[in-house]
Amino acid sequence: MSRRTKRGAVAWRGLGVSDGIVIGRVLRVQNGARQVYRATLGEDEVERETRRLRAAVRLSRRQLLAIKARAEKELGADQAYIFDAHLLMLEDRKLLDEIENFIRQERANAEWAVKVVADSLLAVYSKIKDEYLRERGSDIEDVMQRLLVALSGGERSHAHLLSEDAVIVAENLLPSAMAELDFERARAIATDAGGWTSHTAIIARGLGIPAVVGLRELHRHARTGDLIIVDATQGQVILHPTAATVEKYKATAARASRARAAAAEQERAPLFTADDKEICLRANVELPAEYEGVKKFGARGIGLYRSEFLLSSRGTIPSEDEQCRAYQRLAELTRGDGATVRLFDLGGDKIGGGANDAEQNPALGLRAIRFSLKNEDVLRTQARAIHRAAAHGRLDVVLPMISDLRDVRRAKRIIEEERARLEKEGIKTGSVRIGAMIEVPSAVLLADRIAREVDFFSLGTNDLVQYTLAVDRGNDDVADWFRSLHPSVLQSIRRTLEAAEAAQIPAVVCGEMAGTPAYAVMLIGLGATELSMTSSSIPRVRRAVAEIRYSDAREIALRCLDSDTADDVEELVRNEFSARWPRLFTPETLPAYKHKK
């Protein structure tokens, strides 16, 4: 996927999963295969070698304990259990005995023994049929890499290597490497693997640093210290850029940063289009690390709180009190603006405890509202916690993955029953509005009926695109078919927004589309007035909204609705947007068919 340009500069195309441009120096993070050599030891060296192994194990354990503590604090306890499993592997007698025996019997150096034992374990793992369990192989790999680094006497942590302009370049960032990086100082991330919903992508967006994934062979070609440009806005990375290219990008980055500064000044004020239509920008939130951004970027409350991230803190469902505290914190954080709590959306491709369902077809399986209705006590506990927390601030609840009115009615009845029960118990509650997540084609078709029975709509565009086009959004092989601007998607959004308007209920659009200026303008043209996005996206969307006229956006959107293909829509958008709002959009910043040769 590379293109060699003049004088050694190489440009790589990938998928930009956050926003922004950074010019920096490569910091190569290794977690792939390390070169390990075999040495044959003398009889008298064997004991020393096993002691060396044990020292490396102790060092690795200390590192892991520190990482675990840090992960709990910074990533919101979420992935801590992974590190607990890693710790147990290092305590595993079976593993350690096997490595020590190998050292003794083969008179091999510890590195070689670790590698041989790990490889044989991984070979067994690769045969496991269950996909989720098979993936645990990557945990073994992670632990073995750590041991190998410890054996070489090295610190595995790259934190101390981070210079001011460090750009992390890796094949794939394993969970522990992610947790070890000093996020405060990493300027950008570029990885060979990964998609829109990978660990890297989610964390990069939450922290507001540029990240490009899916770069295939960048890692192999990059060397620590190389000059690199990461342009996440365009999904491009340039290695060894020429001086002229650097100047060009510096100018672009400066423009973007001026725009951000200007946006920050007026971020708290109500937002209107140039022709006075009010647009409300809210925040999507999952990890506690993102709470700061909600305030910093001036979100009008939380439009989508993905409550399953709370659950995955230990993989178990938190108690009513624990949940209540978390929801109360949200309500207080947003003051009067309020927060919308989405019921546990377990299953599908979510990271955390509900990850990688063992079902054959998890996206179509027992997830979200279906899971809650099948596990009624889970739903009841969550409903009680939300009602109680709502006594301390404004909270709404949204039912995920509604495909049928029956699900709406059953869930509403249960939620209401719990409110009545709390009242009877004399426990204080607050009023909670109940909305439906519209993200499945059947809900779009019946949106007018659903609208009569709920207080508001939330449009989840990520899943809507996935389900409408039958494209797995995590699968790189079909990324070409994942087209957010497909006419069928636009028609579904339009239809849903019209149904909400007819029933006079609010509708908030809260997929990743809302956070991309060009898409946000399209959504406004289709009739959206509330958009919810990763909070770091708010300033740039705000700037775009303030500049456009709603009437223009609407006119273009109507023409797009009438297009035959996503290609037609994108061409229309490219031409019209750049002609009407040249200060906002240049053709290269507009959605293009990225995978085109």
Add this chain to the structure above:
Amino acid sequence: MVERTVVITNRLGLHARAAALLVRTASRFQSLLRIERLDGSAAADAKSILSVLMLAASRGTELRLTADGADESVALEAISRLIADGFGEREQ
């Protein structure tokens, strides 16, 4: 020696977190604790996370637990309760 047959009930099976919990629990006891798939395809030492993970026990897998040692009854009870409770995941 005591033994008992159990079925994995939690949705994700013996994944990393569940396996970690099982191994932590098993390690509290002195007895030798073994877990075997009832179909005979694999057996594990309950105190070794790698061998537990290698059981590849997904939901619905039937396992035979055996405990041998001074505290065998308590140990067997603790492990079977953990599995029956779906590792506290409350989603059966």
